[in-house]
Amino acid sequence: MRIALLGTRGIPANYGGFETFAENLSTRLVKRGHIVTVYGRSSYIDKDKTYFKGVRIKVLPTISHKYLDTPVNTFLSSLHTIFCKYDILFICNSANSFCAFLPRILGKPVVLNVDGLEWKRAKWSVFGKWVYRISEWLATFIPHHIVTDAKDIQKYYQKKFNKKSTYIPYGSSVTKVNCTSILDKYNLEKRKYFLYVSRLEPENNAHVVIKAYKKVNTDFPLVIVGDAPYSKDYIQSLKEMKDERVIFTGYVFDKGYNEFQSHAYCYIQATEVGGTHPALVEAMGHGNCIIANDVPEHREVLGESGLYFNAQDVSTLIKKMQFVLKNTGKVMEFGEKAQDRVSRMFTWEKVTSDYERLFRKIVRGKRI
Numbered sequence: 001m002r003i004a005l006l007g008t009r010g011i012p013a014n015y016g017g018f019e020t021f022a023e024n025l026s027t028r029l030v031k032r033g034h035i036v037t038v039y040g041r042s043s044y045i046d047k048d049k050t051y052f053k054g055v056r057i058k059v060l061p062t063i064s065h066k067y068l069d070t071p072v073n074t075f076l077s078s079l080h081t082i083f084c085k086y087d088i089l090f091i092c093n094s095a096n097s098f099c100a101f102l103p104r105i106l107g108k109p110v111v112l113n114v115d116g117l118e119w120k121r122a123k124w125s126v127f128g129k130w131v132y133r134i135s136e137w138l139a140t141f142i143p144h145h146i147v148t149d150a151k152d153i154q155k156y157y158q159k160k161f162n163k164k165s166t167y168i169p170y171g172s173s174v175t176k177v178n179c180t181s182i183l184d185k186y187n188l189e190k191r192k193y194f195l196y197v198s199r200l201e202p203e204n205n206a207h208v209v210i211k212a213y214k215k216v217n218t219d220f221p222l223v224i225v226g227d228a229p230y231s232k233d234y235i236q237s238l239k240e241m242k243d244e245r246v247i248f249t250g251y252v253f254d255k256g257y258n259e260f261q262s263h264a265y266c267y268i269q270a271t272e273v274g275g276t277h278p279a280l281v282e283a284m285g286h287g288n289c290i291i292a293n294d295v296p297e298h299r300e301v302l303g304e305s306g307l308y309f310n311a312q313d314v315s316t317l318i319k320k321m322q323f324v325l326k327n328t329g330k331v332m333e334f335g336e337k338a339q340d341r342v343s344r345m346f347t348w349e350k351v352t353s354d355y356e357r358l359f360r361k362i363v364r365g366k367r368i
Contacts, residue, residue: 001359002035002085006077006099007070007092010040010059011052014253016199017278018092018115021170023052028352030054037086039077041069066230074099082106087363090355094118095132097139104142109362112143114165116153116274116297122202137161145368147358150275152296166358166368169301170276171351172285174343175258182256183263186247188221193247194321195264195288197225197257197279198271200235205270205293205311210241212317218325220265221245225252261286266324266331269298270311276301281346284338289331291320301346305337 005022013019026036030053037056047059060080062073070093078099081089089103094114104110118124118132139146140163148154148165157163180190194213198204206224213222222243227250228235239248252260261267267283269292280301283290290306292298298308307324309316324331361368 001087001363003029003037003359004077004081004084004086004089005036005038005092006081006089007074007096008038008040009043010045010057011038011055012254014044014251017170020278022092024171024348025352025355026055027053028348029356032352032356034356037084039073039080041073043069070095071099078103081108088359090359091143094135094139097135097142100143104144110143111145111147111358111362112139113147113149114139114153114157115149117156118273120203120273139163144362145358147355148275150297151300153275164368166354168351168354168358169346170278170281171346171348172278172281172342173348174285174339176262176286177255177258178262179255179259180263182252182259186221186223186249188223188247188263190263191265192219193221193223193263193265195223195225195260195267195283196270197260197267197283198269198277199228199231200224200226200238201228201231202234203271203273205272206238207241208311208314208317209268209270210238210243210246212314212321213246214241214243215314215318216321216325218321219245220325221247223247223249223260223264225249225257225260227251258286261288264288266291266321268317268321269293269302270317271295271298272311281342285342285346287335287339289324289334290338291317291324302338303341305341306334 008018008022011023013023022038026038029036040059041062042059043064045059049057060076062069074096088109091112100110140161146165147168149169154165154167157165196209200206267288267290269280271277272295292302293311294308307320309320
């Protein structure tokens, strides 16, 4: 199949979950014999880059603005696809649902991954939240089919819009790496630090994690991996919650990211909005003991293979962090359980097979 992937910042991944997803899915589809093009944004991807691991890269311009960056680039990408011979278009992010209109009326099959319920995020203004709510509605009839990466999101679309979707979760590799170059850079030791990974935005609760950590008696540092282009004030407020044991690394990808995940003592997932969170699945795939905010999306992914806290009650996180520090055996046990769960349910090979199967059905005109 000739497949186009739209709506991300592009590959190789250098921003977040959708980009990592695009890289893993597209490169695996190419290995299976498909011809894949990933559209990217000129502000993130080198405009002279034409291929990455067999995937064709098409870089188009955008407007670097909180509200315009994604839809402008995706709209231009959708226009470009009109003049190309693709068997199917795969668009990421419900905010891009309107971009499926023109390709669809011109006869190109379109699949949309709606992601989570973005209108719940605190970073959006009233207007931004309204746009996302409208986009959810558009997603129910403009593309040929939608994909949800969490069963809780699948239930939401079924209940609110009576819209069926295909559930395909985010994936992860099941691995650990031995090298420690990123740890050496920050003077960290194997299995002697807590790890938090996320975009640094209010609803991802980095402030809750730091507040709890400051009350925990430990020499293990707290490593905060992530950044956000439009949250400078929030990030500054985090850094002002002074504690010399907290290390901010900014964005870290590829080898360095895998090293952080491979050698953490415990991983903390504090997010409260979204579908399947990439960093959570990846932490499980690296065999980490997880302490997760107790929301349905995390329960769905982690099951009984981790520990939970309530982000509205900091004391619950303090207690769980103290518990894991005192129970090394339990830390190892939960890590093994989490990795086994990923092996059974969330590998990239399984995710790729699910998408490949879905794309074939739609290309052949079968009802889903």
